[in-house]
Amino acid sequence: MTRIRSEFSSRSTALQVVDGVDLAGRRAVVTGAASGIGVETARALAHAGAQVTLAVRDTAAGERVAADIADSSGRTDLVVAHLDLADLASVDAFTRAWQGPLHILVNNAGVMDSPQGRTAQGWETQFGTNYLGHFALATGLHGALAAAGDARIVAVSSSGHAASPVVLDDLFFDRRPYDPNLAYGQSKTADALFAVEASRRWAADGITANSLDPGGIWTPLQRHWSPERRAAAEEQARGAAAAGLFHMKSTEQGAATSVFLATSPLVAGIGGRYFQDCQEAEVVSELNGLDGVLPHALDPQAARQLWDVSEQLITRARTTA
Template structure:
């Protein structure tokens, strides 16, 4: 299997990635598109001609973002806002039930990180429930719309944080071990990659492929659950890493580039089940080099199948309970 590379890199921006692309007639959904890299992902897709729905929990913030995207693109009818709370299955099901017509691109961008111990509306651990199960319900609920597109792409924003933990299938919700926000985040980000692996295996015959990505180190609202001390420590670590040449922090425009690359580039047409960073396929490694690389447990086909089955069972049980 040839590793995919591109002319773009860590300093490329989302708008540079779509320069010259024509997405006219293509429809996209971007979750979490009212802040951070979600805004810039949506902006690039709109500028390239796509019709984009901002799927957001805070619709007022979504409308402000939509107004900005319409103004900067000059495309008043191309940006839409829809309510979506990934931590509530009822909200996800309402979104998918309301969708009409084909869907060419689904960018699973929204997420939470390092949250205190908590649960979603269905009682699932907050980070797995939001980052994985919410998006799993969304993607599976939109399967027919994606299949109708004929060449749909699902783009899943993961993280180098996947290195912190594999998916612990016999204790997904931290019921039998001490809760650790970092481990819970890592597990959810591994789950994101495993979803892309199994979705591609199951859905490639329907013309649907899915890939996961690491956007890079970016200061966004994702870090809102950190204490002042955690933020200060992270800033010191990033400064030291930059000085050592391990990585550089990115702007939101740069952070959105790999998502947009996977959503639009002909270089990944028909390609799925892989993990990308800096607009290149990441190397499989036993230990990350700074933020770079993907660990084998995130691409494990057996774990991907098992997680899919467990995810389906959790959704079915939650829906049965109403």
């Protein structure tokens, strides 16, 4: 299987990726579009002509972002809709309200390294928000995605996937000490595995899904870090940049790979793969800086098992609500 390569790089921006791309008549949903790379993902898709729905927890912030994107893109059809991925009732309300086809779904929202907590359904916060909320969203929108005929799902994973595979027999840290880094890594592995299995299950519907690492970006995602950890991370980033391992990105650069997967002809009909810097990542046994993807994030057997468990968890939560 030939790895997909593009003309873009780690320094390309989302708007550069969509230069010359025409998304007229196509509809997109971007979760977490009120901050960070979600804003620039939504902006680039709107600039390319898509009708974009900003699916956000804070609708007031979403409205401010929508107004800013409207000013820069000239689009007057942006929609802001409430979506709390940590509450299955909110996800189900969003999917029930959706009408018509959906061409692009960008599962972008997330939390990182949060203190131990639970979602409305009692799931560990990071796994429940980053993965199970998006799983319920995508499966709830399956009919709309299938109606598009050639829909794409973009799952924002992370180099953090290297911290942990999915531990199916203790997803919510009920039997092991809670570690926020392991919990985040598990959730990001799950996002990548979702893309693998969604592409297999939904191929006949014309739906493809790919995952990505957006790179290192300073965003509100690091809000749970202590000042000491932030300072140490900044020092590490400076050292990595000096060594040529990686550089910290702007939000415009961080959104580029998401937008590439949502729009590029190079990935038309392609699914179940993991990308970085608008290139398909190499499968490696150990990350080189941030580069590469570990085999456990693309394991088809693990992806099938996770999907089955996820369906059971969602069904159980709905029946006991």
